[in-house]
Amino acid sequence: xxxxxxxxxLMICVLVATVSWRANAQAVAARSGATTPHLRRxxxxxxxxxxxxxxxxxxxxxxxxxxxxNRSTEYRVLRGNVRFRxxxxxxxxxxxxxxxxxxxxxxxxHVVMNQADTMTVxxxxxxxxxxxxxxxxxxxxxxxxxxxxxxxxxxxxDMFNNVARYFSGxxxxxxxxxxxxxxVARYEHDTKKVQFTSKVHMKNDKMELFxxxxxxxxxxxxxxxxxxxxxxxxxxxxxxxxxxxxxxMSSEEGTLYNRSTIKAKDGQTxxxxxxxxxxxxDKGQAQGNVVLTDDKTQRTLTGDVVDYDRKxxxxxxxxxxxxxxxxxxxxxxxDVGYHNEKTKxxxxxENALAREFSQKDTIYIHADTLRTVTADxxxxxxxxxxxxxxxxxxxxxxxxxxAVSEQDSILNLYRxxxxxxxGRQISGEEINVHVQDSVVDWATLPKPGMLIEHLxxxxxxxxxxxxxxxxxxxxxxxxxxxxxxxEALFYPMENDSSYNKLVNANSAYLTIxxxxxxxxxxxKMWPDVTGKVxxxxxxxxxxLRLEKFRWYDSIRPKEPYDVMVVSDEMRQIFGEVVAxxxxxxIH
Numbered sequence: 001x002x003x004x005x006x007x008x009x010l011m012i013c014v015l016v017a018t019v020s021w022r023a024n025a026q027a028v029a030a031r032s033g034a035t036t037p038h039l040r041r042x043x044x045x046x047x048x049x050x051x052x053x054x055x056x057x058x059x060x061x062x063x064x065x066x067x068x069x070n071r072s073t074e075y076r077v078l079r080g081n082v083r084f085r086x087x088x089x090x091x092x093x094x095x096x097x098x099x100x101x102x103x104x105x106x107x108x109x110h111v112v113m114n115q116a117d118t119m120t121v122x123x124x125x126x127x128x129x130x131x132x133x134x135x136x137x138x139x140x141x142x143x144x145x146x147x148x149x150x151x152x153x154x155x156x157x158d159m160f161n162n163v164a165r166y167f168s169g170x171x172x173x174x175x176x177x178x179x180x181x182x183x184v185a186r187y188e189h190d191t192k193k194v195q196f197t198s199k200v201h202m203k204n205d206k207m208e209l210f211x212x213x214x215x216x217x218x219x220x221x222x223x224x225x226x227x228x229x230x231x232x233x234x235x236x237x238x239x240x241x242x243x244x245x246x247x248x249m250s251s252e253e254g255t256l257y258n259r260s261t262i263k264a265k266d267g268q269t270x271x272x273x274x275x276x277x278x279x280x281x282d283k284g285q286a287q288g289n290v291v292l293t294d295d296k297t298q299r300t301l302t303g304d305v306v307d308y309d310r311k312x313x314x315x316x317x318x319x320x321x322x323x324x325x326x327x328x329x330x331x332x333x334x335d336v337g338y339h340n341e342k343t344k345x346x347x348x349x350e351n352a353l354a355r356e357f358s359q360k361d362t363i364y365i366h367a368d369t370l371r372t373v374t375a376d377x378x379x380x381x382x383x384x385x386x387x388x389x390x391x392x393x394x395x396x397x398x399x400x401x402x403a404v405s406e407q408d409s410i411l412n413l414y415r416x417x418x419x420x421x422x423g424r425q426i427s428g429e430e431i432n433v434h435v436q437d438s439v440v441d442w443a444t445l446p447k448p449g450m451l452i453e454h455l456x457x458x459x460x461x462x463x464x465x466x467x468x469x470x471x472x473x474x475x476x477x478x479x480x481x482x483x484x485x486x487e488a489l490f491y492p493m494e495n496d497s498s499y500n501k502l503v504n505a506n507s508a509y510l511t512i513x514x515x516x517x518x519x520x521x522x523x524k525m526w527p528d529v530t531g532k533v534x535x536x537x538x539x540x541x542x543x544l545r546l547e548k549f550r551w552y553d554s555i556r557p558k559e560p561y562d563v564m565v566v567s568d569e570m571r572q573i574f575g576e577v578v579a580x581x582x583x584x585x586i587h
Contacts, residue, residue, distance in 0.1 A: 057086045057103040057130055062096075075099045082107070088116040089159075093126070103130030111137075119145040119189065121157070133160040141166070147192050147218040148174045150185075162189035172196075174218050178204040178249050182214075192218040206252060208232045221250040233279055237265030240277065252279035259289075267295030268341075270308055282311035290317065294341060298327040301339045301346075313341030321348055325372060328380045328406065329358035332370050344374035353564060354382060356404065359435060363392040365402070366563040379407035387574065388413070389563040394475065395433075395440060396420045396557045400574060409435045416574050418552050419443070423454040424477075425552065426470075442471045450548055451480070459499065461490040462546045465510070476518055482510040486525065489546050491536075493520070502539055504546075505531030 063080025067073070076098045084091045084098075084105060094109030105128050113121040113135075124139035135157040143150040143164065152170030157163075164187045172180045172187075172194060183198035194216045196202075202209035202216070202223065209231045215224035224246050231240035231247060240247075240254075241261040247254030256275040262284060263269045273288025285307045286292075292301035292308060292315050304319025317323075321337030323346045324330075333355075334348030347369055348354075354365040368386035375381070382404040384390075389398050400415035411433040413419070418427045421440070428449025434441045445468040453461040466484030470477055486507045491499040507525035515521040534543055555570040557563045 057084055057098075057105060057128070059083075059098055059100075060085050060090075074101065086159075090114050091126070091128075099130070104128055105130075119143065123155075134158055141170075143187075145189070146175070148172050148187075148194075150187065163187065164189065172216075174216075174221065176204065176221055176250060178202060178221065180214075180216065194218065202249070204249060205234070207234055207249065209247075221248060223247050223249060225256070235279075238279060239263045239265075242275075245275075247277075253277065264310065267293075268310065269293040269295070270306065272306065282309065284308045284310070289320075292317070292339070297341070297344075298325065299339065299341075299346070300324040300326070301337060303337055315339040315341075323348060323372075325380070328372070328374070329356065330372060330380070330382060331355045331357075332372065334370070345371065347371035351564065353561075354384070356382060358406070360437075361393045362560075363390055363395075364557075364560040364563050365390040365404075366566075367402070375407070377407070379405070381405050381407075387566045387570065389557050389566065389570075391557040391560050391563050394421060397431075398552075398555055398557075398570065399431075411435065418555075420553075420556050425452045425454075426450070426468075427452075427550065427552065428468075439475055440472050442469065444469045448485075450546075450550075452549070452551060454551075455491060455499065458544060459491055460544075460549070460551070462549055463488050463490070463510070464546060464548050474516075476516065477514050479514065480510075480512040484508065486510045487546055487548075488525070488531075489544075490523075499536065501533055501535050502543065503531065503533050504543070505529055 059078070061081055061083040062078035064078070066077035066079065077095070078098055079095045082093050082096045084096070086103070091107060091111070091113045093107035093111045096108065097106040099105060107126040107128070109124065111123045111126045113126070121137060122140070122142040123137040125137070127136040128134070137155040137157065139153060141150070141152045141155045143155065150164070150166070150170060150172050152166035152168065154168045155164055155166045155170070165185065167184050169183050170181070170185055172185060180196055180200065180202045182196035182200040185197070186195045196214045196216065198212055200209070200211045200214045202214065209223065209229065211225065211227050211229035213227035214229070215226065216222070225242055225244055228243050229241070231242070233239070233252070239262070240256065241263070242256040242258065244258045245254060245256035245260060247256070254277045256277065257273065259271060259273060260275045261269060261271045262275060262277060270284060270286055270290065270292045272286025272290035274286065276285040278284060285305065287305045290303050290306040292306050293299070301315045301317055301321070301323050303317030303321040305317065307316045308314070315338070317337040319335060321334050323332040323337055323339060325346070331354065332346060332348040332352070334352035335350035337346070337348045339346040349369040352367055352370040354370045356363045356365065365382070365384055365388065367384035367388040369384070371383040373381045373383065384402040386400065388400065388402045390396065390402070397413060397417065397419040399413040399417035402414065403412045405412070413431040415429060417429065417431040418425065419431055419433065426443065426445065426449065428445040429447040431443060431445055431449065433443045448464070448466050449468055450462065450464040451468065455461060463480070463482060463486070465482035465486045467482070469481045471479045486509060488505045488510060489502060491502050494500060505525055507529045509526050511524045512520065513522040552573070555567060555573065
C-alpha cells in the first residue's frame, strides 16, 4: 500500500510540473545568465530522506512549480504557499526560486522564517546561499526572538555562525524596552550580544546614551563602552562622559575608565581615571587623579580615590587629596579627605596642608587635621588640630590647635601658642590675632604670656603678664597694654642708638607707646613699681633673662613648606604638662 501511494504522489507531481512549465515558459531565473541547452525532468524533492538535515534545504510545499528550461535547469520557480525546511528552520513566502543542487533559494513576498521557535524573521525578499549558509534579507526586515526585536531594511544572516548584521541603519528593542538605533549592528544569536557602530543612540525610561561604538548584552543589559560616549539620566539629569567601561542599563550601575566624568544637573562633577557609579543609590567611587567639583559652592575635592554619596552629599578621598574652596579662597591638601555638602564641612588629615589666600599674602597652615566649617551666613571657619604650624611672609607661628574665622578675621591659637613677626616673639596658652586688610590690626593674650624682642647677640627685650593686648599701625607695634603680674626686662636705647644698661621692673600694669620705626615713645608702669637698673658691664648672664624666658626660634617656620616639618624638639615642647589644655576648638 505504501508503494502504491508513493507512485501516485510521484505521478501527480510530474503532471503538475509539466503543466506549470508549459504555462510559464517565460519565467525569469533568480540567477541572471544561468542558462543551459539541456533539458531534464523537473520533480520535487520527495521527503523520504532526513528532512531535518541541517546542511540541506527541503521543499515542503508549493501550489505551483514552474521551469523555463530554455533559460536554466538549475532552479525551479515556486508559487503559492511556498514552504521550505532547513534543519530546525522553516521558511514561508509567496514565491521563490529554488536551487536544489546548492540548497539555495530566493524568496519573495511575505517572507517569514522561523528557527526552532526561538527566532522569527520577516522581510519582503530573502536570498539564501546554501553553499556558504548565508541569508540576505531585504526590505521591511524584522527579526524577533525572546530577547529583542530588530527592524532594518537590509540584514545579512550567517546561519553557520548564527550571526546577523545590518549595515544601512536599524533599530533594536530589547525585552526591557531599551531601544537602540545605529547605522551598523552585528548580532550573535548564541550569546545574545550586539555590537553597534556609527551614530548609536540608546534610550529607555531611565536613561539615554549617545556614542559611535557600543557592545550590548541583551541578557544582562550591560553596555560595554569603547568610544566617546554620553549617558544622560532622564530621572535627574545626571550626565556621564566616558570613552571606556561598562554600564548596566537596568540597575544603572557602571565602571568607567579613561578620565570619565559624571556631572549632576546641579553642577556637581566627579572625574577620575576609574569611576564606579551607582545612580539608583546616588553613590560612586573614583580612583586615579580624582576631581569632585561643586559649581554652586565653588568647592573641588580631588584625590587618588574618592567615594561619593550624592544623596547625603558626602565625599571621601584618599591619596593626594586636595579640597579647593574657590569662593572662600582656601585649599586643603592631605592624604585623606572628607567633604559634606549638607553640613558644609570639609577636612583633610595625614600630611595636611591649608593655603588660605583671601588676604594679600597667602598663609600656609599645617596640622594633623585641618577642617573647614561654613556657618549659615556662609562665613567660614578654618580649624587646625594637633601640631599646628603656619607661615605667612610677615607672620609665623605654632600651637596645638587653631581656628581662623572669616566673619571676624581673627586667628585664634591655643596651647603652647607662639607667634613670630620679624624679630619679635609672642608666646602663651592662648593668642588671638586680628587681621584687617591683610595686615595684623591687634593681638591679645587673655592668659599668661610673654613678649620677646631680639635686639642682637644675646640681648632681648622681655615682657610678661597675665593678659596682654597689642595694637598695630602700618605693620608696626603702636601700643602694648599688660595687666597683672607684669615683669619687664628691657634695654633702653641711648641717644647714640647704643645700649649700656638694662632695666628689670615689676608692677601691676604697664603701657608702652611706640613711635614709627619701632622707637619707644613712652613706658608707663603703675601703681607700684619695683626693680633695678644694671649697667651692662656689671650685668651677670643670669641678669639677662626673666625666669619665664624661652626663645623658640629653632621651631619657627622659615618658609612656606617648612610648616610641614614637625621636629622632635617641637614634639617634646608640646609634650610638657600644662595646667590648661583645650582639646576641642569648635564642637
